[in-house]
Amino acid sequence: MIVTNVLAFTNDLKNPLVDDALVRFEDGEITFVGPRREYSIQEDEEIVDGEKGILLPSFFNAHYSIYSSISPYPVRVLKGERTEIDFFGGLLNSGRKEVNSELVRLSAELAVMKAIRSGSVAMSGPVVDHPDVDPELYREIAAKYGVYLAVGPVLTEDTLDEIGGRWENVTRDASFCPMLYVSNLATFEEEAIQKLRGLYEKGMNLNLLIFDMKRENEVCLFRWGESLVERLMKNGILIPECGVVYGGNLSETDMDIISSRRIFVTKSLRSEMYAGTFQPNISDLLGRGMQVCLGTGFLGADILGEAKEIILTERCHRGFDNSIIDYEIRKTLFDNNYKLFQRFFGKHSGVLKEGYSADLVLAKSSLDLEKFDMNLPITLQLVLKSSFDTSFEKVWNSGELIFDKGVPQRISKKELREISKQLRSLEL
Secondary structure, three states: OEEEEEEEEOOOOOOOEEEEEEEEEEOOEEEEEEEHHHOOOOOOOOEEEOOOOEEEEOEEEOOEOHHHHOOOHHHHHHHHOOOHHHHHHHHHHHHHOOOOHHHHHHHHHHHHHHHHHOOEEEEEEEEOOOOOOOOHHHHHHHHHHOOEEEEEEEEOOOOHHHHHHHHOOOOOOOOEEEEEEEOOHHHOOHHHHHHHHHHHHOOOEEEEEEOOHHHHHHHHHHHHOOOHHHHHHHOOOOOOOOEEEEOOOOOHHHHHHHHHOOOEEEEOHHHHHHHOOOOOOHHHHHHOOOEEEEOOEOOOOOHHHHHHHHHHHHHHHHOOOHHHHHHHHHHHHHHHHHHHHHHHHOOOOOOOOOOOEOOEEEEEEOOOOOOOOOOOOHHHHHHHHOOOOEEEEEEEEOOEEEEEOOEEOOOOHHHHHHHHHHHHHOOO
């Protein structure tokens, strides 16, 4: 397969942009990236004319709230909950109320379709647990749409036995990685902490939801006489294989400990701003050597929109210049996100370069006629250009076209109509 007549954003620092490019891939792997004039096309090769679009690596959405693809949870919370410390707790509680198995299934399918439409072939995030929904559903959905899913439910001490029992024996494979999200850690009794450790020892990935570390530490010190980080380290929970989500109000000591253990920290700026817990701390986290990733949280699947938020917040709150903001976007969305993807699925992706997986997105804009300026930060320009009526026309995963002109390619039109019918009849 050949994609030609495109501007290739390679995400390769040595060769970031290739004008009038040709990209060839075979057996799921990129075999050539370069100017069109340097490749001799053979008669039997399949060709896609990119029509002057931008070809770039597909995305990994590191934290996408699967459950929020249908039901307007933020709106529900606005009706009855405060922002700040109560917001995320209210959000999680609302996700457990009035949820039926059909809503859980449809929200997962719709979330995947929205993510693909936004250029993502892989996503990680929380789902709503339901006793009538087998965790194997998510393995089936990953295979059905040709994507990678690293998902699992949110549990607290009260639901640890019930939810942990349903998920502890779920195995991972090449496209599905089960995990658990743990909330309200500061209140966990010693026995519950040990049960978490047991789940990890069985191979379960743990993501620690830490909305406000300062508040968590205050609770932990009052109840147990030690900080949350100290308690987690003592019990073997704060290990490289776990992740931290949000990571608000981390002290310098917390940052250094998490950084030294090579733990990934995933930020969702728009969700944090909506909740009233936002702090412009990405630069601080990166400055301490932390592996910071980017996800969309509960506000949709637009991962480039999340990158735009870095531009706005770092300009407004920190006054950073273009080169620093460019570095932050590149380090999160275009570097650490792919490292986390590789940890989950063992796949080399994220760069248009020979030997890498052919995970590609063809983006087009009808209004942006300005060319890239090689004297300005390239990644920053890409994100800003995406503001100009940009749509993702085609998406490939391992060389397979899984999305074309608004339509997922692995399911039939009949299946799409049936899903649409089920959505219209769904009672929220």
